[in-house]
Amino acid sequence: MKTDHTTQTLSTVDFPGKFSSQTVAPYIAPDCEVHYEALKSGKLLLPHCAQCHRTGPPSGGCCPWCGGDERSWQPAQSAPVIHSWVRYHRAYLPEFNNLVPYEVIAARFGDGPVLFGRWLANDVTPVIGTEIRPVIERWADGFCGVAFSEKDANL
Numbered sequence: 001m002k003t004d005h006t007t008q009t010l011s012t013v014d015f016p017g018k019f020s021s022q023t024v025a026p027y028i029a030p031d032c033e034v035h036y037e038a039l040k041s042g043k044l045l046l047p048h049c050a051q052c053h054r055t056g057p058p059s060g061g062c063c064p065w066c067g068g069d070e071r072s073w074q075p076a077q078s079a080p081v082i083h084s085w086v087r088y089h090r091a092y093l094p095e096f097n098n099l100v101p102y103e104v105i106a107a108r109f110g111d112g113p114v115l116f117g118r119w120l121a122n123d124v125t126p127v128i129g130t131e132i133r134p135v136i137e138r139w140a141d142g143f144c145g146v147a148f149s150e151k152d153a154n155l
């Protein structure tokens with residue numbers, strides 16, 4: 001059975017520790033507020049272009065594929081796969097000291113955007129091309145970002 005990604009509410013996990021997101025949260029421009037607000041309610045919304053019908057990343061004022069500026073926010077239409085990943089052996093911010101070593105995933109959604117997020121399966125080495133699952137990671141101050149886990153992880 002194929003998962004219906006359009007109605008799926010994602011699992012939310014707390015970022016380890018009681019840290020504020022102040023040093024790690026991105027600047028949330030008006031054109032991507034919808035994405036970050038939706039994460040707080042368990043939804044991963046991405047901009048869908050009315051002109052070329054492709055899905056883009058949740059940033060920027062126009063479609064990265066055709067330049068169209070008429071977009072609607074829709075749930076991710078496909079499960080992401082690992083496009084690339086990196087393992088950090090040093091924490092560049094104190095919020096990550098207790099997590100070293102940890103991995104960050106570049107995940108591709110269908111023919112659309114690549115999103116970056118922390119890998120939650122600490123004991124599993126990521127494999128490029130593997131289908132994974134987006135998860136919402138909530139910081140102590142309420143900021144929510146995208147993280148990734150194994151497809152069948154019990155979260």
Ligand SMILES: [Zn+2]
Pocket residue numbers: 049050051052053054063064065066067068
């Ligand atoms: Zn477009």
